[in-house]
Amino acid sequence: MTQILKLSRPLAFLLILATATMTWGCETTSRTGRGAGIGAAAGGVIGGVIGSRSGSWVQGALIGAAVGGAAGALIGNYMDKQAAEIDRDVQGAKVERVGESIRVVFDSGILFSTGSSTITSSSRYNIEKLARILNRYGDTNMVIEGHTDSLGSEAQNQLLSERRAESVANLLKTYGVASSRLSPVGYGETRPVASNETEAGRRLNRRVEVLIYANDELKEQAQSGELRM
Known part of the structure; x- marks a missing residue:
């Protein structure tokens, strides 16, 4: 079963992200590379605060942890192509480029029946198409967020959001997306x-x-100046 990440304390996630980014940055050989890594880590924490005001801590962290420079431009082009394919092929999804990342939003009413965490048969094909695209762009990872409205109890809504995020992650795995790339929340x-x-x-x-x-891996490729497509 895919492990659910409960981000009731989002700062912990951001600190992990910051530490990982700093470690990656410090492994580069140049002083500029080390500085960029530390700057991205700090940006991730700041970005998380921004994201908390717009609905997503992780989204804000991704904005703040952008690579920037020539490497960032290469990653941006890679993401532009992926976003364009998702926008073209996956029906009922809102696709948005955010910094050097992509935000894909599904209305839960499209994916699930009311109160259910089982993906409807009509939506499975869309998730399959998303999986095909993700498999073509293997140097990316995904955070899958489940969100609800405030009707019903807080505990029920929390559990439903977890189950829905896990359902999407499990279906993506069924269609070949590696579980190591998926973090349902x-x-x-x-x-x-x-x-x-x-x-x-x-x-x-x-x-x-x-x-x-x-x-x-994608960041390292971008830093070297060449991406494998």
């Missing part, structure tokens, strides 16, 4: 992007987000 009702006072707002809050970001 349940946020429950804690990260709304709209008011829960209206049905329109609640619908926006009921969502699954797939955040796609460069792994260390």
Whole structure:
């Protein structure tokens, strides 16, 4: 079973991300490389604070941990191509480029029946198409976020969000995406992007987000000036 990451204390995640980025940066041979790594780590923490205001701690961390420079431009081009394919082939998904990452948002009402964490048969094909694209761009990892509105109890919403994130991750694995690339997270009702006072707002809050970001291998390729496609 895919391990669920419970980010009730998002700062812990950001500190882990910062430490990993600093370690990667310090392994580079130049002083400029080391400085860039430390700067990206600090940016990740700052980005997480920004993200907390827009609905996603991880999204903010990805913005803050951008590589930048020529390497960042190479990664950006890699992500542009991937985002374009997702936007073209995956129906019902909102695709957004965020820094050097990609944010893919699914309305939970499209993926699941009310109160269910079982992906509907009509949506399985879309997840399969997403998996095919992710498999073509193997140097990326994904955080899969489950979110709910505030109807019902907080505990129920938390559990439902976890199960929905895990369902998407498991289906992606079924279609060949390596489990090591996938980190499902349940946020429950804690990260709304709209008011829960209206049905329109609640619908926006009921969502699954797939955040796609460069792994260390892709960063190393970009630093060397050449990406393998």
